[in-house]
Amino acid sequence: MTQPDIHARGHRGPLTWMRSGEPMIWLNAAAVSLSVVAVLGLLLLLAVRGFGHFWPRDVMAVSTAYAGAEQRLLGEVVDWAQVPAQQLREAGFELTGPGPLYGRSLIKQGNREYFDSDFIWVLDEHMGPRAYPPSVAVVERLEWGNLYGELQSVRVDDRILADTGASDRLWPAFQGLIADTRQVRDEIRHIERDEIGGINHRMERLRLQQRSLELDGELDAAAQADLATARAQLDAEYDVLHVQLQALYQSIQGASYTVRLADGQLVELPVAKVVRAYQPNAMNRWQKCALYLEKLWEFLSDEPREANTEGGVYPAIFGTVIMVILMSIIVAPFGVLAAVYLREYAHQGFVTRIIRVAVNNLAGVPSIVYGVFGLGFFVYFVGGELDELFFAAALPSPTFGTPGLMWASLTLALLTLPVVIVATEEGLDRIPVSIREGSLALGATRAETLWRVVLPMASPAMMTGLILAVARAAGEVAPLMLVGVVKLAPSLPVDGNYPFLHFDQKFMHLGFHIYDVGFQSPNVEAARPLVYATALLLVVLIALLNLTAVTLRNHLRERYKSLEN
Template sequence: MAQQSDIYAKGHRGPIAWFRSGEPMIWLNAAAVSICVIAVLGLILLLAVRGLSHFWPRNVMAVTSSYQGQQKPLLGEVVEQVQVSGEQLSEAGIELQGPGPFYGRSLVKQGNRDYLGSDFVWVLDEQMSDPSWPRDIVVVERLEWGNFYGQLVSVEADGEMLADATQPEQLWQAFQAQIADTLEVRKEIHGIERIEIGAINHQMERLRLRERSLQLDGQLDAAAQVELAAERAELDARYQALQSQLQSLYQSIQGASYSARLADGRVVELPVAKVVRAYQPNAMSLWQKCAMYLEKLWEFLSDEPREANTEGGIFPAMFGTVIMVLLMSIMVTPFGVVAAVYLREYARQGFITRTIRVAVNNLAGVPSIVYGVFGLGFFVYFVGGELDQLFFPAALPSPTFGTPGLMWASLTLALLTLPVVIVATEEGLARIPKSIREGSLALGATRAETLWRVVLPMASPAMMTGLILAVARAAGEVAPLMLVGVVKLAPSLPVDGNYPFLHLDQKFMHLGFHIYDVGFQSPNVEAARPLVYATALLLVILIALLNLAAVYLRNHLRERYKSLEN
């Protein structure tokens, strides 16, 4: 009976008592968390759908479009469909035939930019007639001028006809064989140019700097000149041999060509040397399309960009983002921990200490571009210029560290995220009970030993929390990096096989800047749009993976030192 009366009382309490119980705040917090989760999942889903669908090999449609009484054949992929009002079309000067208030409008990727002038064209659905999907339509991805759409007519090699349209199977096989041979040769050319010739150029530059250094020190005597001349002659001989090999490789792929028919009936001849891949989407099965999708997705993750970053891959940007975040983490963690330890464990708690804490908290809210300007002025021009004067005088007036590069970008972001690490670490140190410190001191440990072996290990989860927040902010920053080291296209990675292997003075690519460049600086907006979504999705996944690694390490440390807290 008492239990029933309690339930009856709880069910019939007034609204004031219900608000005082705290349940409205619980529901409000739950709703806010749900909205945030839905927003995040919706953003990721939008990026995934808009970005990953770009790599699916769509069917190619052949239609006849009519505009102002003229019939024009059109060939391409339908990449987007929208509804527009008749009023908007009338204001744009487009004559309408149907009475409907809304009309379908399709964005068709017609490719063939070198012959048609643009990759994309908007066409009203009512202006398209006789749609068909011919199985012999070929999509050719090229190193230049984007995709090519047409019908394959013939394939030649060194002036000899290998196959023509009368033998479609043999024609397609001959075309694929020529592409495969060309790709192998291009891969060999890439290895020679980037690795072997790159290493020779690196050695030639080091030889030039050594000669200049000896000249500045007054030690460039006849014996040194003879030795340098011998080394330079050996490098020149190796370089000439590689150049001859490159010339023969280039000549071996110049003779292959293919002829194709455009939608308007024109037959054009194009070189196979510029082909990345070719496929017939209308004749492909579902499994073949899935295999092609995975191939193109892997190319996006592992290849270099091309066509003003609107084609190809983003591996250099992904690599540059990871290496910069790792260097930033290595730099910011010790400085942040040392500063927090001093403020919490050693500094006298007074007006000056409180002022420093307020300053640190305020630094966390400073706009990132301010850090970029500071990094450019202090790190690049001042510190880098002094380093060039002290350690690299032979390279002057060409700067070595007196120019934006990987090290200065990492230091700038370390300075930007330093307040976050300091605050998180200091809060972790403040949560450690005083009794643990006193117990360690009572057992005979010194203050330094207590700090190093007891306090810091217990505060390590808080340090990792600060590092997680720092990584999440630094990986997505763009504004300061535009001033201190990030470029649109880097010729090589900051890590290679040449001494000193990690080139901290080299400029690099970054996913955040890549998104900005492709989205706002690209001359081909429609082609760049899906890559913006795909790159943004990859940046989110990359940040999540870095954070998950730090979270795992933090949880491991928390479980390890949980017994000490109890």
């Protein structure tokens, strides 16, 4: 701003400057800046609290003394806080220091089946000197969470492979056993889920085929013989796989390891339950980075375990993506057709205005209302009728008359339909009348003008509506709890069994996973980091879906910009 401009503004006075609108510009800029800072701060908090959980922390060995009792602890310090002295005294703690605030550390000591709790708060003044012995091992397990201790021996059946007398061979022998059992577990999982799962699926289809023939009165001796032959063949295939499974299970049952816990007791545990083991105090920075990436990949690609407080969230990622894609496929054509009718064909009178008001009001209806409607209409009414017509052989077990992927997608499509209608109608409104008239003057029909000129030019607005729909649908939880989402799905809704995409199957969702881990978990301290990590993952997933739609919208906008001008 030049000097004359400053003097001119001063001569105008503060009232004139207020009326010029310049204060609102500064207020808007400040509001936008504050929003950006808040969003970046939230993402940073989620990243630090969530993805920082996967970093292999050093394991501390410390002796604690409280009320005359001494205890040795092994564990990771996962949090630290200051507590007022008055609050501690009221809780019955004996304090010796004069300070108004006392620090306390949250230690993850693991060993859940041997100790009262795998997390414990300890006052700093009750702890002795801290040590970080390099021999301490962290063993991540399929059950009971982490185990902290010092490895003593590794054996297979009655043969000791290595012990503390040959410490240079002890840890490599343990890692070798873990790698071997992990490979066997993968084979077992493949046989149980893929091959035996396929046999069970074909068995169920044979049962339904027999029931269908029975209902139609066509279950004669020849049909029964054919079904029995097919069933016998499947039984023979299952017997072969069952023998393989028994051999695989037997091959890993004899491997075990012995660990000395913090309180001195020796425990012997099976290697078959070990996910991984590492010695964080003996690892350098690069080894920790490699382990961090491994654990992060496990979180993104594996299934949850331990009541969703361990393992990964891949089924929830897959369920969220497939549901959003189905919802988009459903809502886009219906929203566009409704907007085209209201804008291009409907008589612009009282009834049309009422419909527009109703559409705008539907956008403000609470999402749980849509969930109740989806449960009552889609699941019980439509799904029940479909079961009566097409799946009578499966009754009384419902096929589509129960919450599932299709009904969840339809419910969210109905929830986001007003957003797509409004955005598309606004896009149609912005297209100049002269373009329509020019197309008609060149001999095109009204339908050809709409299909080849108007809709392509309005496609950026359609994509805008779809972006808003995806952003809202991907984060919804309340309606999904009624129409298809579950805490833990036994399998993905897409597999190798016909019809490959199972619309009737229940699925997992990142939003519901956050709710379940954060509010329904029996182990709050173990679940808290996963809440942050899953929330950040959901934000990133929505951003990627929106970025894809924004890129397509910008491409369409550039393509038809010359026509608008």
